[in-house]
Amino acid sequence: MDFVANLTLGLQTALTFENLIYAAVGCFLGTLIGVLPGLGPLTTISMLLPFTFGLSPIGALIMLAGIYYGAAYGGSTTAILVNMPGEASSVVTTIDGHKMARQGRAGSALAAAAIGSFVAGSFGVLVLAVFSGPIAQIAFSFGPAEYFALMFLGLIAAVSLTSGPLLKSLAMIVIGLLVGLVGMDVNSGVVRFAFGNMALWEGVSFIVISIGIFAFAEIVSTLERHKAADAQIAPIKSIMPTKEDIKRMTPSILRGSALGSLLGVLPGAGVSLASFFAYSLEKKTSKYKHEFGHGAIEGVAGPESANNAAAQTSFIPTLTLGIPGSATMALMLGAMVIHNIQPGPSVVTKNPDLFWGLIVSMWIGNLFLVILNLPLIGMWVRLLRIPYTMLFPAILMFCCIGVYASSYSLFDVFMVAGFGAVGYILAKLNCEPAPLLLGFVLGPMVEEYFRRALVLSKGDFSVFISRPISAVLLTLAIAMLVFAALPKLRKTRKTVFADE
Structure with missing residues (x-):
């Protein structure tokens, strides 16, 4: 009964004219960003974050989601259509999707992606609605020691699941933690790491570090590796799939939805991992293994379903526990803090209209995606012909205006440029910046709960090992770190023995 009442509240919130507009604008911008190579949701959300200050909290989160x-x-x-994935999660789609397009079956491939995305997105929203409440209720039994252990687990999970070297990821987390400690200590009022600069008394702005490390650094990296190429557009005859296509892609959509929903909850897994896993699963279970790599519709439907389901369920740890499972979720967490919403289980009880309104808006948004995008395929393809050298000055200007508008401080604009240089250097050193941002977001909270637990004890x-939940979470974190390090240890031992 409570579930029905909560969904009713969510519908009342999400179906207001204002929030419907925010959902439509967010879906449109998201699709545009997905189409254009070199950009991504992380860059775009970091750019638009300052412009959400004037919006209501629910409106801002609906648009960013x-x-x-x-x-x-x-x-x-x-x-x-052009064998050019706009997003990392769409790399797998190129394997069979573009082959289908070259065979004159672009319409079937696009339909499989659209239908799979809608079904999987709706399933992911259902999982989010059903399991978020119980998870939040369990979290209410947590004390400072449990919260410290939980956030520590989130940091370790994010580090161990990154694709880069483990030591580099750990280093990024530590740097993020240190940057997050800049400014006035909440408990004592002592200013730390400000180097005599009053502009740093309140700490480094989340907007500054996110735009600098991701948006600025990504623009420079894209310009460096960008090579102009004429997009070869595949012809589109019809977007209606055949009966045979529907029969073959239905099981793939269901498997991808289930797999993506599961992987989306895991910190650090994300939509890209879900799409790769789904493709591997389809290749092993399909009756048409010989078609994979040559235009199998299962190779489109499965991964596209998985990455959209993962995109929905990745909100579960962020909304209910206050732990971002990815850099993009860390940005969403930052948006909540900016709008004076304390992330964690209290969101469900203190802001039920925001929580359930956001969930219902996701289902509405998935419907918007189907309605908006299939008729606009031609326009998206034309955008690919705009040279990136014409796009990046506008993006840079947009970033600087957003940073200045958020604080009216030129120092913040210069800091963005500095963090942009840092982000570019990190990319050159093959250091992933996402753990740094997670450390920056969670660092102050990890310190606060750590100190609070010690004060109470x-x-x-x-106290961290005498309380059962805290002990279990810390054990999981250590085990996850050990398992992440084992392959590297084995490789090192083999190298040593080979040298001997």
């Missing part, structure tokens, strides 16, 4: 799952959808269009460190 629409950008996130809209980008997961939009990347499939160019991946299929009168300095007794055993």
Whole structure:
């Protein structure tokens, strides 16, 4: 009964004219970003974050969420038509999607992506609605020690699941933690790491570090590797799939939806991992293994379903526990903090209209994606012909205006440029910046709960292992770190023995 009442509240919130407009705008921008190579939801959300200050909290989150799952959808269009994935999660789609397009079956591939995205997105929203409440209720039994252990687990999970070297990821987390400690200490009021600069008394702005490390650095990296090429557009005869296509893609959509919903909850997994896993699963279970790599519709339907389902369920740890499972979710967490919403289980009880309104808006947004995008395929393809050298000055200007408008401080604009240089150097050193941002967001909260637990226990460190939930979470974190390090340890031992 409570579930029905909550969904009713969500419908009342999401179906207001204002919030419907925010959902439509977010989905449109997300698809646009997914189509254009070199950009992504992370860059776009960091750029638009300052411009959400004037919006209501629910309106801002609805629009930013629409950008996130809209980008997961939009990347499939160019991946299929021109073999150019707009998003990392759409790389797998190019394998069979573009082959289908070259065979004159672009319409079937696009339809499989659209239908799979809608079904999987709706399933992901259902999982989010059903399991978020119980998870939040369990979280209410947590004390400072449990929250510290949980956030520590989130940091370790994010580090161990990154694709880069483990030590580099750990280093990025530590740097993020240190940057997050800049400014005035909440407990004592002492200013730390400000180097005598009053502009740093309140700490480094989340907007500054996110735009600098991601948006600026991505623009420079894209300009460096960008090579102009004429997009070869595949002809589109019809977007209606045949009966045989529907019969073959239905099981793939269901499998992809289930797999993506599961992987989306795991911190650090994300939509890209879900799409790769789904493609591997389809290749192993399909009756048409010989067609994979040559235009199998299952190779489009499965991955596209998985990445959209993962995009929805990745909100579960962010909304209910206050733990971002990815850099984009860290941005969403930052947006909540900016709008004076305390992330964590209290969101469900203190802001039920925001929580359930956001969930219902996701289903509406998935419907918008289908309605908006199939008729606009031609326009998305034309955008690919705009040279990137004409796009990046506008993006840079937009970023600087957004940063200045958020604080009216030129120092913040210079800091963005500095963090942009840092982000570019990190990319050159093959250091992923996402763990740095996660450390920056969670660092102050990890410190706060750590110190609070010690104050309540009168300095007794055993409080972290004497409480069962905290002990289990810390054990999981250590086990995850050990398992992440094992392959590298084995490789090192083999190298040593080979040298001997």
